Amino acid sequence: MIFPPLADWDRRAARRGALDGVFLLGTVEPYAYHLPSCPLTTGRRAGLMAFASEAQARAAGLRPCQRCKPHRRHAVQGDGLDVFQALSERLDRAPATVADATHLATWAGLCEPALAVILADHAHATADAWLTHKRVAFAADRLLGQAATVADACEAAGFPSARAFDRAFVVAMGMTPDAYRRLGEAPRFTLRLPADYRKAAVLAYQGRDAEGLAERTDAATVWKALGTPDGPAVVAIRFERRAAHVEVTSDHALGTASFALLHRDVRRILGLGHDIRPFEAAHPTLVAPRRGLRIPLIPRAFDALCWAIIGQQINLSFAGSLRRELIRLAGERVGDMIVHPTPDAVARIDPDELLRRRFSRAKTRYLIDTAKAIIAGDLDIEGLADGSAVEAERRLTALNGIGTWTARYVMMRIGFADAAPVGDSGLATALERLHGLDMRPDAVATARLMAAYAPWRSLASMHLWASL
Ligand SMILES: [Zn+2]
Known part of the structure; x- marks a missing residue:
């Protein structure tokens, strides 16, 4: 996320210091980030990188310049954590009071691009995606145990229509609001899978332990042992076309909170919840051999x-x-x-x-x-x-x-x-091969190469590992 766009800034204003604190400039030699007024950035039209925030510059492997000390200036103005936490708290409490991303920015006293930077740094998400995520979580909480009707949950979460609610809920939660409302009535539930879903990646990851103590697999099922507030349980996740059927077994009577936790765990195991389409559209060559790959998360x-x-x-x-x-x-x-x-x-x-x-x-x-x-x-x-x-x-x-x-x-x-887990030897080897390098990149060089995949560096790492 770069703001303002690299080609756009007024270089004289930058030298004057008028843009200090607005954004940061990165140089390769030294491999560092600077205030736009730093003399080390002048006369370097080529090879300059612009970063919207310290978090973005550091994620690309750059260190603060010893000369202009950009971290001091940015430490004074803050990294947006307070704003992020205030917005998060408001959305957790009353998401319906925020109409859309523009409204969210106005409430925080920010322009939309500045809000986008804060959310990219802290939520790793766009404002729209983050708002939807918060609304779905709020609605799910209300629906659980049939505490609210679907219509009431939709309204309280601030969705503009029942149709928008239903669609967002199914994408994020793998089931309709009504099905989620009845979660825990029976010891089983079903999650819908996207058309391009690759179950092989999940089966391989969950089958990595040959002795299968905490998780095991066969050709079409994952079993995972998980703790709940009511006692330990095993979920059996059976893949069928476009669906994962989940069977829960436990010696204890599990309440709806335990079922909600297991439902969340299964979504994480399956790597559902993130929209992978923008990443796949931006990096067609990298993803071509394995379109539909998602990150199998570790549920706890x-x-x-x-x-x-x-x-x-x-x-x-x-x-x-x-x-x-x-x-x-x-x-x-x-x-x-x-x-x-x-x-x-x-x-x-x-x-x-x-x-x-x-x-x-x-x-x-x-x-x-x-x-x-x-x-x-x-x-x-x-x-x-x-x-x-x-x-x-x-x-x-x-x-x-x-x-x-x-x-x-x-x-x-x-x-x-x-x-991106920079410093990972597999990631370094994959990047060395992809770019035909003479030697394996070190952690800083890896960070620099991985910057090309922002804001999807996690999924890019997954693809790079899978390319080995
Ligand atoms: Zn500097």
Whole structure:
């Protein structure tokens, strides 16, 4: 997201400093971002990059210039987090009071392009997509357990018509508002799948553990063990043409809140909810071999974080065996499967137990410290995906042992659309091949190459991995 457009700015005004704080300029040598007035940007008509925000410049791998110190100026004016949180809070409370994106911008005291930048940075979404997402979530909350009628939920969420409500709800939730309203009446539900849906990617991802403790697959079904407020359960997701039929089994009586959680988990496992068409239209060559690919998300953020910590600097099969050890050691059994351990269970593990099971000292400490930080309330791990992306990356990298790669990996697996796990060796290899480079790009070069895929860097990473 670049604002204002690169070709458009008044260079004399820029030199005067009149545009400082409005946008940022990136240079290749040094690989840094600057205030538009910085002398290091003058006389460099070619190779200058314009960035709407610090978040965008940093995502492209640039560091603040030591000379003009753009981070100081932007720190004073803020990164838009306050505005994002105020808008988010209003939409969570009363989405019908906001008519459209223009109205949202006016309420925040911003022009629409400035709002677009804030939402690109913090929500990884356009204003329209974010508004619809908030309206659907609000309506779903009202519908659950038949608390509201479909018509009342539609009106309270601020949809302009029943038809618009129905269409947006089906795209986001995989079922009609009326079907969602009855969720939990029976231990099964069905999600509609898009015409181009690729179940193979989901089956391969969920089948990655040969022993299938927490998830397993056959040719057309995924089984996943998941915790709920009422006790552990197993969802069996069976693919048929254009639909995924879900059967829930549990020894406990599950309430509607548990069903809503499992419904959300299944949507995440299936990678539904994001519109992939704009990305596919913008990058036809990259997507051609596998159109319809979506990101299979990890339904619980703590599971994603543990997997990312375990996977640091070791190969995939060793990581897989360590994950099995963790699940066996601290997970809750349900039938012949085991639910991935909760932060409580991981925090209670005796470190020696992990060391005996071939976890390094560093991994052992990172896992247990992270679990303890979550229990202490220092990190709302399961709430991250509903908040700001900038804040999520900041909070994750503040943890001991969590760097940019781990944070971005977790972010892409919990649903942020524009998070490239730079520093990933597979991603670097894929980019090296795609661009015919002489050597594997380092983290900074990877970030720079991935900037071409903004604002869809998560899905682009998925395609690049799949190209290997
Ligand atoms: Zn500078």
